Amino acid sequence: MVNKISTQTLFPNFDSSLLKNILEHSTIVEAQAGTVLMRTGQYIRNTVLVTQGKIKIYREDDEGKEFFMYYLLPGQACAISMICATKSEKSQIMAKVVEDAELIMVPLQLMDKWMTEHRSWYEFVIDTYRSRFEEVLIVIDSIAFRSMDERLEFYLKRNARTNQTNDIQISHQEIANDLSSTREVISRLLKKMEQRGFVKLHRSHIELLK
Amino acid sequence: MVNKISTQTLFPNFDSSLLKNILEHSTIVEAQAGTVLMRTGQYIRNTVLVTQGKIKIYREDDEGKEFFMYYLLPGQACAISMICATKSEKSQIMAKVVEDAELIMVPLQLMDKWMTEHRSWYEFVIDTYRSRFEEVLIVIDSIAFRSMDERLEFYLKRNARTNQTNDIQISHQEIANDLSSTREVISRLLKKMEQRGFVKLHRSHIELLK
């Protein structure tokens, strides 16, 4: 059952009739860290709102290689699941839970219906499109224009910002996967960053110093 | 003055009252090949519909380096100019006319107003978001997962498809700019592709053989 109070806090711009609709017609799903919520090529049947936890959104290639694009946090929605809504298309991305999550699943027909009935839903959807599009453009910048050491720095900073801590719990291997590079390259670049005083390295854990 | 017949042909899904609104309230702009329609950082005041010509959309970095993302063709609209509409934000991209173009400029307030008033406009906007988002994801694939020779092949094929010809009028230098590489690298890779029988090289002009 959806908790009205917390939903209201997380989505403060939703009007009360929309909130009521959400509480009545959506289902709640809990997903443990590690779960793959959505795979490339699967059909999308719901628009996903996040109320708890943390989700990573990836682009996959044919051989299963992953490329990290952005995080989904409480109060946010999956833009792809909205975009595909109108056409009930296949997912273009992979979504992986990295911290135990609670999700509101809104059936696609409602997602579409509410666009005309609830101004606050319409604005939320448009704003989700906008902010994700912008985020994806910044991701393009980093791969199109930057070398691996700059991308790594960008990655660490973004991770620290998202998780609101300078202690990043992650292995070199996972960073390498996210950046579509290799572990040795990341280890070496991190070592150089440590020598420059930018980070302090620990096992499965990187401390950002500035 | 907007030509009603051609607009109707290019945007067949627009209902007649929407068409009437467009003809009344929008302005037509003609732009010659070479014109930069929009620069990164400029404020967006209109949503742009293309009725004639060809436009290339780029992402720019701080030092003015360009990275080509996609084409805008007649019957299409600039997704970024729609996305920024609601917030009247700064442009995140650069738009360059590559074939003399005719554009319909829809003031931002109307773009937003019509979303609720014209179902066909709403659907057009949502579909523009969707298709551009998907296109951008494919662009991410090509830079995240592919090496330069594969990206070049992808680039040439896309160019041929968009321009509906296997004779691509372009210099090695321009390809290098679009892919954020260098002319020498592109020349070398093209030479190899020619040896493999994939293309035939001419001056300022590449013939795609398969």
Place this chain on the structure above:
DNA sequence: GCTACATTGTAACATTTATCACAGACTACT
């Protein structure tokens, strides 16, 4: 035809990133 300019070809070399190989260090579990 001559000249200036844009375009292409290519060699030599530098740098960045990836791959292979292996060792040492830490952790979890029994």
Place this chain on the structure above:
DNA sequence: AGTAGTCTGTGATAAATGTTACAATGTAGC
């Protein structure tokens, strides 16, 4: 404490891409 597994460090080497330098060719304008 011992063992298996994960994580990190690092050297050697290969491959891809970028840089520098210069020559050759085609084109446009006079």
